[in-house]
Amino acid sequence: MTRQRPFSGEAAHGSSSRFLAAGRLYWLLLSAGVRAKMQYKFNFISSTLIQVAGGLYDFSLIAVLLWRFKSIHGWNIYEVGVLYGVSRVGYGLYRIFGNELERFESYIVRGDFDSVLVRPWPSLFMLLSRNVELSQISLVIEGAGVGGVSAMSLVRTGALRWTDVGWLLYASLASACLYTAVAIATASAAFHIVRIEELQVFTQNAPSTAGLYPLDIYPAWLKYTLLTVIPLGLGNYIPVKFLLGKGGTWFNLAVPALACVLSLRVANRLWHLGESRYHSTGS
Amino acid sequence: MSESAAILTRHLSKSYFVPVRKSGFFGGLRTLISQEKREVRAVTDVSLKIRPGEFVGYIGPNGAGKSTTVKMLTGILHPTSGEAWVDGLCPQRQRQALARRIGVVFGQRSQLWWDLPTIDSFEILSAMYEVEPARYREFLKEFDDLLGLGEFLDTPVRRLSLGQRMRAELAAALIHRPPVLFLDEPTIGLDVVAKTRMREFLRQINTRHRVTILLTTHDLRDIEELCERVVVINHGHVIYDGSLDSLRDRVNLPTLLKVKYSGVPEDFRPGQYLGPEGERLDRPAEGAWKIVSIDVESRTVEVQFDRRISPVPAVLVAMQSLGEIKDISLVEPSIEDLVKRTLETPETVSGD
Numbered sequence: 001m002t003r004q005r006p007f008s009g010e011a012a013h014g015s016s017s018r019f020l021a022a023g024r025l026y027w028l029l030l031s032a033g034v035r036a037k038m039q040y041k042f043n044f045i046s047s048t049l050i051q052v053a054g055g056l057y058d059f060s061l062i063a064v065l066l067w068r069f070k071s072i073h074g075w076n077i078y079e080v081g082v083l084y085g086v087s088r089v090g091y092g093l094y095r096i097f098g099n100e101l102e103r104f105e106s107y108i109v110r111g112d113f114d115s116v117l118v119r120p121w122p123s124l125f126m127l128l129s130r131n132v133e134l135s136q137i138s139l140v141i142e143g144a145g146v147g148g149v150s151a152m153s154l155v156r157t158g159a160l161r162w163t164d165v166g167w168l169l170y171a172s173l174a175s176a177c178l179y180t181a182v183a184i185a186t187a188s189a190a191f192h193i194v195r196i197e198e199l200q201v202f203t204q205n206a207p208s209t210a211g212l213y214p215l216d217i218y219p220a221w222l223k224y225t226l227l228t229v230i231p232l233g234l235g236n237y238i239p240v241k242f243l244l245g246k247g248g249t250w251f252n253l254a255v256p257a258l259a260c261v262l263s264l265r266v267a268n269r270l271w272h273l274g275e276s277r278y279h280s281t282g283s
Numbered sequence: 284m285s286e287s288a289a290i291l292t293r294h295l296s297k298s299y300f301v302p303v304r305k306s307g308f309f310g311g312l313r314t315l316i317s318q319e320k321r322e323v324r325a326v327t328d329v330s331l332k333i334r335p336g337e338f339v340g341y342i343g344p345n346g347a348g349k350s351t352t353v354k355m356l357t358g359i360l361h362p363t364s365g366e367a368w369v370d371g372l373c374p375q376r377q378r379q380a381l382a383r384r385i386g387v388v389f390g391q392r393s394q395l396w397w398d399l400p401t402i403d404s405f406e407i408l409s410a411m412y413e414v415e416p417a418r419y420r421e422f423l424k425e426f427d428d429l430l431g432l433g434e435f436l437d438t439p440v441r442r443l444s445l446g447q448r449m450r451a452e453l454a455a456a457l458i459h460r461p462p463v464l465f466l467d468e469p470t471i472g473l474d475v476v477a478k479t480r481m482r483e484f485l486r487q488i489n490t491r492h493r494v495t496i497l498l499t500t501h502d503l504r505d506i507e508e509l510c511e512r513v514v515v516i517n518h519g520h521v522i523y524d525g526s527l528d529s530l531r532d533r534v535n536l537p538t539l540l541k542v543k544y545s546g547v548p549e550d551f552r553p554g555q556y557l558g559p560e561g562e563r564l565d566r567p568a569e570g571a572w573k574i575v576s577i578d579v580e581s582r583t584v585e586v587q588f589d590r591r592i593s594p595v596p597a598v599l600v601a602m603q604s605l606g607e608i609k610d611i612s613l614v615e616p617s618i619e620d621l622v623k624r625t626l627e628t629p630e631t632v633s634g635d
Contacts, residue, residue, distance in 0.1 A: 005492065006462065006492055006493040006494075007457070007460035007461055007462050007492040007493070007494050008460065008462055009370075009383045009384040009385075009459060009460060009461050009462060010383050010412045010413055010414055010418075010459040010460065011383065011413075012380070012383060012413060021410070021413050024410055025407075025410050025411055028406070028407050028410050029407060032396055032399055032403060032407055035398075035399060035403075036396060036397070036398035036399055039398045039439075111392075112392070114354065114359050114389065114392065115389075115392060115394050117357075117358060117359045117378065118357055118358070118359065118382055118385075118387045118394075119379075119382055119411060120379045120380070120382035120383045120411065120412060121379060121411070122379070276361050276375075277361075278359070278360065278361075279299065279360070280354055280359055280360055282346070282350065
């Protein structure tokens with residue numbers, strides 16, 4: 001047999017083209033995920049419809065209460081609707097692009113994280129690009145619908161300016177970022193304790209639902225928890241409160257960006273610490 | 284680290300701590316709240332030096348520490364103590380850089396996109412490893428020649444046979460032309476034809492492109508046909524490092540031959556010995572082989588012999604003199620037998 005060129009691996013590109021390569025790879029992986037999902041169209045359509053119906057049912061409950069009592073702690077139905085919309089859009093964006101964090105427990109339990117670690121990219125990037133959960137777009141549609149209708153009503157009454165709509169979008173993006181940071185921190189716990197489903201209820205599910213409504217309605221301990229340890233309120237409640245003229249200063253609008261940077265840094269540290277403790281499974 | 288090593292480990296160890304299970308009433312609850320833990324040593328003090336281009340079999344029974352070692356060498360697990368370098372890189376500190384220089388196949392875990400055509404997985408992986416388009420086309424051509432990828436490139440991975448999928452897995456692990464390849468049970472579950480094809484491919488990759496290969500397997504035929512060197516591990520310790528032939532010589536494992544006759548010859552009984560001409564002996568003798576079992580119903584006789592003294596054809600000729608042979612099969616010793624005998628033989632560790 002003739003010996004050919006020895007294998008020597010593929011070198012990584014320079015930092016600027018590596019950024020482009022990351023973008024191209026992310027796009028390729030996400031589109032592959034979508035194509036894979038589209039193999040099961042019925043499942044995709046039905047789960048999207050169920051999600052929308054469930055979300056509207058949730059909001060209708062609070063709408064009925066507000067209709068009856070007109071306001072809760074000084075927030076009328078349209079103001080609650082704006083906060084609900086901002087939070088829901090942010091949560092929906094997180095669920096679309098960060099859904100693998102929701103099911104991270106199974107990566108640890110089944111040892112599937114092995115295949116993430118043998119790739120030449122950061123493990124978090126590889127994990128998040130494995131799947132895009134398109135059916136969660138229902139959350140964005142529902143949030144945009146409720147938030148949009150409520151914001152328009154407030155604009156008509158002069159309680160909100162047209163220019164504030166941009167700030168609401170910014171708050172939604174910041175919320176998505178904070179949901180992601182909390183989910184990364186929670187997922188990192190799986191490296192140590194393996195099972196995190198119950199923990200996710202405490203750090204993600206319950207706070208996400210609580211964050212849909214004004215924090216003023218909750219006891220102080222819960223309100224401050226949502227503004228510190230699980231800082232979801234910094235992305236939606238703090239900026240929306242100022243935009244609706246319920247207190248605060250322009251600094252309230254800087255808070256979401258600062259909270260995102262800080263939370264992602266902390267989450268990233270926890271992730272790397274956890275990664276070094278990964279135990280894998282038997283083969 | 285030495286430049287002449289593709290894989291180098293020094294005193295590599297990995298331990299886990301597991302809770303001590305309590306017995307008696309409320310045992311489960313007491314285990315949960317107890318701080319008492321027990322150390323489980325998965326790998327202990329493994330020092331290996333594998334040179335570029337070597338094809339090494341890494342064998343041992345289930346739970347011996349093979350996969351744990353491979354996972355430490357690929358950067359998946361962090362060792363408790365000791366050091367490792369693969370192609371000059373530290374798997375834990377330089378994991379991402381190392382991923383470009385190694386290929387990994389876990390026989391029981393797919394790295395392909397299950398619902399998509401096989402070609403899509405290759406395209407994604409070529410982008411992931413930043414393979415130039417010309418090099419990618421070259422890869423497709425070469426691997427189509429070697430593995431016949433072309434016949435199933437457009438088929439979704441979930442519809443591939445196990446043999447096809449393993450061919451695709453191997454190609455996927457080599458798309459970025461890594462100089463080191465880790466194979467963890469790549470032939471598990473494959474039929475004889477698929478195994479033969481895979482072994483032929485691995486031999487070619489090793490020879491043509493000087494790829495260093497570390498293979499863990501439960502199939503001794505894989506080792507026999509491919510590996511010039513074998514490392515045996517048991518309970519986390521390396522108990523042998525050298526050639527398979529010299530391991531066989533040391534542990535002297537008998538080969539088992541099953542012979543099916545048209546009628547079982549009379550006066551055969553288990554425990555009897557047969558001489559080189561097929562004559563019956565009542566006690567062991569040099570060059571004699573032993574009747575292990577006789578199944579009258581299936582008319583099958585099993586004999587054990589030492590291949591170093593009695594070549595298989597000679598045994599067959601002698602067996603033929605005892606009756607009309609309908610079928611024969613040769614059963615090689617299992618990895619478990621090999622490890623058991625290695626442990627019984629003192630001072631078996633050798634190698635570098």
